[in-house]
Amino acid sequence: MQRKEILREPVKHVKINGTLTVDQLIKQFKNSGSFEAGRLATACDIYERMLRDQKCTVFLGLAGAVVPAGMRTLIADMIRENLIDVVVTTGANMVHDTVEALGGHHYKGHWNVDDHLLYRNHTYRIYDVFVPEEDFIRLDMKLVEMYDEIAAEYGGKSLSSRDFAWEVGRRLTDSNSILRAAYEAKAPIFIPAVRDSEFGYIYYLHASRKRFKDTLVVDAFKDVPEIISVCRKSSRNGMIIIGGGVPRNTIQSAALATKSGIDYAVVITMDRPETGGLSGSTLEETVSWGKLKGQAHKTMVIGEAMMVFPIMVASVIERLGEGFKRTPRLKNGMFKSGGSK
Amino acid sequence: MNKKASDKRKFCGNCTSHNAYNYPDQVFCTRRFLKNKNPIVQTLSCCDEYYPSAQECNCITDATDKRK
Numbered sequence: 001m002q003r004k005e006i007l008r009e010p011v012k013h014v015k016i017n018g019t020l021t022v023d024q025l026i027k028q029f030k031n032s033g034s035f036e037a038g039r040l041a042t043a044c045d046i047y048e049r050m051l052r053d054q055k056c057t058v059f060l061g062l063a064g065a066v067v068p069a070g071m072r073t074l075i076a077d078m079i080r081e082n083l084i085d086v087v088v089t090t091g092a093n094m095v096h097d098t099v100e101a102l103g104g105h106h107y108k109g110h111w112n113v114d115d116h117l118l119y120r121n122h123t124y125r126i127y128d129v130f131v132p133e134e135d136f137i138r139l140d141m142k143l144v145e146m147y148d149e150i151a152a153e154y155g156g157k158s159l160s161s162r163d164f165a166w167e168v169g170r171r172l173t174d175s176n177s178i179l180r181a182a183y184e185a186k187a188p189i190f191i192p193a194v195r196d197s198e199f200g201y202i203y204y205l206h207a208s209r210k211r212f213k214d215t216l217v218v219d220a221f222k223d224v225p226e227i228i229s230v231c232r233k234s235s236r237n238g239m240i241i242i243g244g245g246v247p248r249n250t251i252q253s254a255a256l257a258t259k260s261g262i263d264y265a266v267v268i269t270m271d272r273p274e275t276g277g278l279s280g281s282t283l284e285e286t287v288s289w290g291k292l293k294g295q296a297h298k299t300m301v302i303g304e305a306m307m308v309f310p311i312m313v314a315s316v317i318e319r320l321g322e323g324f325k326r327t328p329r330l331k332n333g334m335f336k337s338g339g340s341k
Numbered sequence: 342m343n344k345k346a347s348d349k350r351k352f353c354g355n356c357t358s359h360n361a362y363n364y365p366d367q368v369f370c371t372r373r374f375l376k377n378k379n380p381i382v383q384t385l386s387c388c389d390e391y392y393p394s395a396q397e398c399n400c401i402t403d404a405t406d407k408r409k
Contacts, residue, residue, distance in 0.1 A: 122364065133361040
């Protein structure tokens with residue numbers, strides 16, 4: 001490569017000239033092209049490409065407490081507007097979605113507080129968000145009822161985590177709920193580590209009351225052929241990852257299992273690569289496994305998802321315009337019901 | 342058990358089986374829930390299956406103050 005090619009594109013400085021829309025600001029970031037502003041602008045370009053590609057299935061991976069922090073309605077709306085086809089999430093995010101669907105709330109708090117004082121007041125802290133214990137207790141009571149009902153309906157047959165999410169969503173009425181939106185849109189939600197959340201510990205209450213007979217059975221392995229079938233039927237795969245962890249690995253491994261690989265990738269994380277953990281691993285590292293195609297459109301934005309993700313979505317929606325309509329990639333929902341009954 | 346804990350009056354609101362429910366008047370009792378009984382009880386009531394909570398909370402103080 002010659003020197004003139006190396007020094008091809010000068011940094012254009014950000015100019016705020018009066019009122020800017022979100023996408024106009026992102027375009028300014030693209031002009032500078034530098035640091036995380038530049039990466040965020042690239043992330044917007046990649047997400048726009050995913051949505052305009054009529055053969056791309058868009059996966060959203062959710063890890064970290066974005067639902068308690070306020071991203072619930074945005075994700076529910078994106079599912080309804082077909083801006084996401086498949087969600088793969090931690091159990092905790094769907095637990096907090098259900099807490100609000102049942103009338104509970106998350107409260108603005110502070111990170112620098114006396115946590116023993118919170119304990120004495122039955123209040124849980126998620127960084128600077130507070131949750132009253134009674135909202136969890138109401139969740140427990142309602143979910144035990146749901147588990148009893150689902151167990152009776154399935155009569156001993158096991159559910160995948162997708163079936164489980166579908167059955168919970170079916171029983172909720174809150175239109176701002178992610179689980180409810182996915183149920184209505186027939187969009188699959190996978191919760192591969194469902195046991196590692198309040199959903200798992202509620203199982204203990206449900207099963208204890210039934211003396212461990214005729215209980216709900218959720219089979220984590222049942223998810224594997226289901227998510228692989230999604231990738232297999234998809235000509236191209238795009239993933240947007242918030243955080244990383246089990247959801248990121250689940251999406252990437254499904255793409256690897258089908259030998260299709262991922263074509264578009266945006267990862268928003270604050271984790272570092274040096275530990276070898278997945279959440280901070282670079283997308284180049286993902287290429288080495290064959291999970292992400294070498295020529296994929298990809299970027300990793302090092303930033304806090306509560307800021308980065310809504311800005312990215314707002315920018316892309318602005319670009320697409322009001323007339324843009326995207327058809328769901330999974331025809332007729334692919335999974336029409338809980339499926340395993 | 343230290344003197345302070347042993348002197349403490351027994352209430353549902355300082356029993357190990359309680360969680361907040363309708364704060365501070367009522368608490369959720371896990372023990373009753375597992376026995377398929379109504380788990381919502383008064384914070385200032387008590388039963389024979391009382392076992393002291395390992396860490397104190399404000400349920401009793403706040404329920405008592407509210408009752409005054």
